[in-house]
Amino acid sequence: MPRRVFVHIGAPKTGSTYVQNVLFDNAERLEKAGILIPATFAAHDQAMTDLREVPWRDPEAYWTWDLLAEKAAAFRGDVILTSEGFGAASAEQAKRAVESLQPAEVHVVVAARDLWRTFPSMWQQSIRARGTWRFEDFLAAVEKGEFEGFWEHYTANRMFLRWGDLVPPAQRHLVTVPPPGVSHDLLWQRFAGVFGIPDGLCEMTEPTANPSLGAPEIELLRRVNAALGDRYPHRMPYQRVVQQHLVKAVLQKRANNVRFGVGLDRADWVMALAEEQINQLRAYDCHIVGDLDELRPAVMTDSHSPGELADRQLLDAAVETIVGMIGHADELRQMIPPGHSGVLARVRRGIRRRLG
Template identity: 75%
Template sequence: MPKRVFVHIGAPKTGSTYVQNVLFSNTEVLERAGVLVPATFSAHDQAMTDLRQVPWRDPELYWTWDRLLERFAKWPGDVIVTSEGLGAATAEQARRAVESLHPAEVHIVVAARDLWRTFPSMWQQSIRARSTWRFGDFLTAVEKGRFDGFWDHYTANRMFQRWGDLVPAAQRHIVTVPQPGAPHDLLWRRFAGIFGIPDGVCEPAAPESNPSLGAPEIEVLRRVNDALGDLYPHRMPYQRVVHQHLLRAVLQRRDNDMRFGVGLDRADWVAELADQQIKEIQDYPCHIVGDLAELRPGRMNESTSPDALDDRQILNAAIETIVGMIAHADALHQQVPQPHTGMIARVKRGVRRRLVP
């Protein structure tokens, strides 16, 4: 059994993709350093959905939580398990996960980001996960207390306590996400320090971030989700089709220069929430990496809500998206070897001969 297991549980939209890309692109050098990142990112993601038994999990998934554990059961060093979806586990599911890792020394790692950036990022993440609600409805639900799941599933405070209460205070780690303008590798260095990975072992510059969509692009995706109806209800089929051929191939390749965010009319509310979040973390015994002041919004600028776009803007974005998908389809067609015309003729003649009595 491993000596230590670091369980990175999120929160979503806190640089998880960047950190995971560094980890999974450096698995060999990490193993030589005594740190195992088992299997693949997809394996960790599937194991998370199995642990949580979420309704949108792929019923044909291969990796279960127990199967992932079997992968590193005999590793003598340290192990890292990472999925931003783990933080949304219930208290019972979290307890099952931590107990399944004993007798290893279990460390819980969570990242926190200021809410001014978190709100639009989390709504966009929900749309990428097939949701259909409008941005304004999302903000109002959180503000009016009608979406308590936001705090449980998408922010560090509550998820951290559900998991952190299961381990000693010295094994609870919270990382603050730097404000814009900080060195690009600062977040990775903060995580690496917790994992015990020395400087220079991993190359943090290669991985790419998960590009955000602009207001028209995310509104097009939201409306597509609404129009899909019952198609692709599970995560993996939706990702294989919609993510691959619409999101990554087209929408993320657009300029996406019309950014959206929380309006200044909610600035005081967000600032008050930030102070509450900081106090909760200060009162919870844990290891803090970074500066809690980074959880206060750095810049509060007015922005356009996707809800405020007119039909012309949406139509233009939709038409340009269709054009992009046509180009994508053509590129895929060019990659498929085309049969020789003479071969097609011979096949047709053979079929006709078999059909003639």
């Protein structure tokens, strides 16, 4: 049985991918030091979809929450489980997760980021997960109190009410995300301190190239999603096709110079929300790593919504994207070894026969 189990539950868009990359890249070093990161990142992600019983779980997924918990239970030392999707579990699902890890000492780790940066990042993530709503509609829904899912799935306050209350105050940890321009190393140091990872044990990983899309690119993807209709309706097929061959292969490689964000007309509203969030977390009994003042937006510049772009900007982006996809298709073609070009034709004929 492990001594302690740290469950890092999110929130999304708080640098979790960077932290996870460092953890998994150093899994062997950590295990030798008595800290287990079970299996792979994909295993944690699959266990998350099982725990939450989401309808978009990959039917071919192997890992379940119980299987991951069983892997953790067999280790004598400390264990870290991590998925930014854990935080969206219901109260009942969170209770099941924590109880399945006991009698080990369970710690809940949550990260928080200022709302000025979170709003556009969260909306972009929803579009990259096959969403179709406009940025201004998303903001309006949050502002009118018509989208509680944002607060439930993307803020530490709500996550703590479902997860944090299941463990003693000393085992609840809040990590604040440093302001823009600060090195990723500081975020890692904060997480490492919570996990009890000694300085210098891990080799630092370069931040993964996962750039945000610019306004024309994300608006183009939103319209593509709407035009897809019922094609690629689930998470995994969409990721394998649209994410792999459109977003990663083409859209992310564009300059993405036209940025978007919350307009200054909503600055007072966002600042008021930030103060409310800070006050709630200050009143919550937990271990804070960082500074709650970092949840107050440091830089608020005027921005526009992708929905306000001129048709010419979108047309130019669409044409350049088609050119990019032609180049991507040619790269894939060149990867086929000489003499094997007929393989694809046979595969296509076989697929047509099965579908026909």
